[in-house]
Amino acid sequence: MGHQFNSLKVFSKIDDMRTASRAARREGKRVGLVPTMGALHDGHLSLVRAARAASNVVAASIFVNPTQFGPNEDLAKYPRSFERDCQMLAGEGVDFVFAPPVEEMYLAGAVTWVTVEELSCKLDGRSRPGHFRGVTTVVSKLFHIVEPDLAFFGQKDAAQVAIIRRMVRDLNLPVEIVVCPIVREADGLALSSRNAYLSPEQRKQALVLHRTLMRVQEMVDAGERKAEVLVAAGREEFRGEPAVRLDYLEVVNPATLDPVDDVASGALVAVAAYVGTTRLIDNVLVKRST
16 A cells, blocks of 8 residues: 555555545545656646646556656656655645556556557657657556546646547547646746756756747737747747757647647647757747737
8 A cells, every 4th residue: 555645545556546546436526637757846736736626536646657758868867756746745635646666557568559640749759759659658557547537737748738638539538638727937937847957057048948939929919820930930039049959849739739820710839949958848829819
């Protein structure tokens, strides 16, 4: 059964998690799931609060999922703070934490993947081949283990949101996906566990992501609707911060992740960039003001 923090129960075994969740649902309770990789910050806690408000029982998972990291990515150094994470979750009134070891989630010899074709090679999927296959496989496993009525994700991971929504639709999974707004520092930097890697100087440089999105948003508010003009202005903003290397800046349909030429009916403006060796992402959903 594992540790206990206040009334928080921590499960490391699939069967224990499933038993607890099924018992709650048998009592007619709505179960909300917040999937995380730990290293929690206020962005995660905003998801937990949304889950708390919409569910009778809240489960959070803490699992640094190896299958969504590429061979040269930061799996080994990804920040881990399990005890602190559990204390934060207990403080928010979370009921269950599911924190399995890797061998519990991936049996030796497992060869089955859940892949959302087409969407998984766009935006982050293009930069990180295989990443979304790892995400959709682990999320579908979590959905089958916890069997939540609702699952909560952050808008910061906009491509992930589109892909998980499509997976749920295409596979008829009985879970409602709830997407919560990006949480930012006072200066606009989107909260991310990876921000912990940034030096003070890099932390200042990283503000170019948000600054770029704000510039695009202002242009849309002023009536600009051509995606190519918005992207050109965003790239110009990045040129003013040469220490930051742009990975992509795209204007896409938020559901399909396909590029759009015109933002008149709304669009997702998504950006990814390397600050030193740290890859950060951010986005804004723009609607042309009428």
